[in-house]
Amino acid sequence: MGKDTIVIGLGNPLMCDEGIGITLIEYLTKKQDEHPDVDFIDAGTGGMQLLHYISGRKKAVLIDCAFMGTEPGTIKRFTADEVKSIKKLSHLSLHEVDILKVIELSEQLGEAPDEVVFFGIEPAAVEDGMELSDTLAGKIDDYLQTIDAELGTD
Amino acid sequence: MSNVNINVHHMTRVEGHGNIVVNASDGTVEKVQWQVPEAPRFFEAMVRGRKFDDIQTIVSRICGICSISHSLVAIKAVEDALSIDISEQTDMLRLLMHYSEQLQSHVLHVGYLVAPDLFNAPSVVPLVGKAPEAVKTIIGVHRVANQMSELLAGRITHPITLVPGGFSKVPSEKELRQLQDTLKAQVKPLQTICDVVASVAGNLPNFERDTEYVSLKQDKTYTFYHGDIASTEGTVKPVSEWESVANEYVVDQSTAKWAKWNRETYMVGALARYNNNAEYLSPLGKEVAGMFGLKKGCCNPFMNNIAQLAEAAHVVEHSIELIDKILSKGIEDERPNISPKPGRGYAAVEAPRGILFHAYEFDENFECTWGNMCIPTNQNHANIQKDFEKFVPENLESGEDNLRQGLEMLVRAYDPCISCSTHFLDVEFVR
Numbered sequence: 001m002g003k004d005t006i007v008i009g010l011g012n013p014l015m016c017d018e019g020i021g022i023t024l025i026e027y028l029t030k031k032q033d034e035h036p037d038v039d040f041i042d043a044g045t046g047g048m049q050l051l052h053y054i055s056g057r058k059k060a061v062l063i064d065c066a067f068m069g070t071e072p073g074t075i076k077r078f079t080a081d082e083v084k085s086i087k088k089l090s091h092l093s094l095h096e097v098d099i100l101k102v103i104e105l106s107e108q109l110g111e112a113p114d115e116v117v118f119f120g121i122e123p124a125a126v127e128d129g130m131e132l133s134d135t136l137a138g139k140i141d142d143y144l145q146t147i148d149a150e151l152g153t154d
Numbered sequence: 155m156s157n158v159n160i161n162v163h164h165m166t167r168v169e170g171h172g173n174i175v176v177n178a179s180d181g182t183v184e185k186v187q188w189q190v191p192e193a194p195r196f197f198e199a200m201v202r203g204r205k206f207d208d209i210q211t212i213v214s215r216i217c218g219i220c221s222i223s224h225s226l227v228a229i230k231a232v233e234d235a236l237s238i239d240i241s242e243q244t245d246m247l248r249l250l251m252h253y254s255e256q257l258q259s260h261v262l263h264v265g266y267l268v269a270p271d272l273f274n275a276p277s278v279v280p281l282v283g284k285a286p287e288a289v290k291t292i293i294g295v296h297r298v299a300n301q302m303s304e305l306l307a308g309r310i311t312h313p314i315t316l317v318p319g320g321f322s323k324v325p326s327e328k329e330l331r332q333l334q335d336t337l338k339a340q341v342k343p344l345q346t347i348c349d350v351v352a353s354v355a356g357n358l359p360n361f362e363r364d365t366e367y368v369s370l371k372q373d374k375t376y377t378f379y380h381g382d383i384a385s386t387e388g389t390v391k392p393v394s395e396w397e398s399v400a401n402e403y404v405v406d407q408s409t410a411k412w413a414k415w416n417r418e419t420y421m422v423g424a425l426a427r428y429n430n431n432a433e434y435l436s437p438l439g440k441e442v443a444g445m446f447g448l449k450k451g452c453c454n455p456f457m458n459n460i461a462q463l464a465e466a467a468h469v470v471e472h473s474i475e476l477i478d479k480i481l482s483k484g485i486e487d488e489r490p491n492i493s494p495k496p497g498r499g500y501a502a503v504e505a506p507r508g509i510l511f512h513a514y515e516f517d518e519n520f521e522c523t524w525g526n527m528c529i530p531t532n533q534n535h536a537n538i539q540k541d542f543e544k545f546v547p548e549n550l551e552s553g554e555d556n557l558r559q560g561l562e563m564l565v566r567a568y569d570p571c572i573s574c575s576t577h578f579l580d581v582e583f584v585r
Contacts, residue, residue: 012215012218013215014197014200014212014215014216041309042309042312043310043311044214044215044218044221044311044312045215045217045218045311047218048262048266048296049218049300049310049311051293052296052297052300052310053310055297101277101279104279105278105279105282108279108282108283109282109289109290109293128199128200130200130212
């Protein structure tokens with residue numbers, strides 16, 4: 001059985017800032033000792049798998065690159081009901097999976113966590129490449145502090 | 155006579171972006187196109203300069219659904235290039251890992267993406283209300299397939315246990331026995347899923363177009379992993395010659411390359427494997443095919459979904475046998491011991507959506523100097539276009555909405571993976 005809380009990094013490290021969720025999970029995994037009750041998962045772009053990862057947890061924290069109309073590098077905390085997805089594809093494709101729809105499906109199945117929190121990070125560059133932009137790379141510590149605070153360790 | 159103007163931009167429930175354009179006036183078809191506007195990726199350039207043991211990790215990120223297939227074919231090509239041998243145990247465990255992805259992907263495709271069409275629901279979310287037990291059964295089998303991947307690949311997507319020459323970690327006998335028990339318990343739910351699909355299978359369009367089917371073929375095996383490249387035209391080539399099978403070329407309407415071998419177009423995927431290897435399906439796989447009247451030589455692309463169901467049954471049954479075979483020899487905690495030699499290598503595996511090719515070359519520092527990859531969906535694009543050209547005139551009088559839905563279902567039947575790399579959130583705050 002998984003732990004009560006799961007932190008899931010989403011994204012693709014071959015697309016620059018699109019991989020910020022994965023990079024942060026790598027850092028967080030190294031600090032696993034500070035969070036013994038938390039599972040840290042690199043879920044890549046396997047959208048529908050999220051359904052299984054979050055099933056039966058008390059809390060799920062999802063970290064992803066997000067176009068939010070803010071300054072590149074901005075990190076924002078939000079919950080599913082605070083946002084609507086404006087992606088053109090919202091009928092459950094797989095890579096284009098709408099995470100909000102997965103949460104909805106999980107709720108319908110009665111296995112959704114009590115609390116689902118998103119951390120969206122506004123990208124500066126989503127293009128071919130394996131490095132984060134300087135903007136996001138320079139803010140890794142800030143992001144980690146924000147997530148630590150969410151998990152109860154500051 | 156019908157006037158039709160269909161312009162579907164970014165169709166849903168396929169992976170990536172594809173457009174459907176149909177224009178007809180007074181019953182005359184003027185334009186029929188399957189367009190792929192995705193920006194090209196440059197994975198082949200990204201692997202250049204990388205060490206041989208990084209390749210499978212990098213390319214696994216090409217796709218979140220077939221990451222195991224990409225990792226496996228990459229590692230096979232790397233091992234072929236560097237003359238690295240592997241043990242029989244490694245080969246069998248990799249095959250078992252490969253089966254886990256077939257099961258994951260097929261159940262997901264038929265259950266989450268195709269079933270809504272058959273039940274006339276826009277997606278699987280509202281389908282929960284219409285057929286709750288069916289959806290729960292589908293999710294249950296999908297969950298088991300994910301657990302199987304996690305045991306063998308180290309996690310559900312983007313494997314971490316694969317290394318050139320073997321595994322970084324092998325499962326224990328106890329874990330494999332538990333997996334075997336879990337798989338045995340999936341036979342009944344799988345039959346339930348087949349019954350559910352059978353109850354609405356009448357909604358699969360009755361459409362046929364004779365074409366060429368290409369897949370792996372191995373002596374007396376329903377192969378997903380070993381063997382040569384075979385065509386239903388009777389041609390067979392070794393995997394090392396895959397570039398002369400795919401014969402990639404570019405067309406104006408698509409940023410994705412098209413492919414052709416003996417004929418103008420060919421199809422890859424579950425139906426292609428079935429048409430080349432049907433007699434070697436497991437008994438349960440044959441039973442599922444029989445339920446739906448699927449026969450070797452079938453040229454209805456919509457039946458690709460049914461072939462996927464038959465294959466899901468096959469991989470469960472064959473995985474149960476394979477675990478017995480692995481354990482009968484005793485599982486060894488092997489670690490690779492390799493002496494690589496520079497060179498070029500080629501490999502193929504059957505990804506869930508069709509035959510997948512990779513090739514790499516390494517220099518004396520074992521750094522990659524060249525890579526080439528050909529994904530199954532690219533091999534299918536030209537075939538989809540030819541299906542459209544037959545389907546549209548045959549169904550022009552069915553009305554624009556029905557025609558649009560039929561074309562969307564046709565594309566989905568191929569289980570295409572058009573853009574295998576990005577998924578970012580795009581959100582607007584409502585309060």
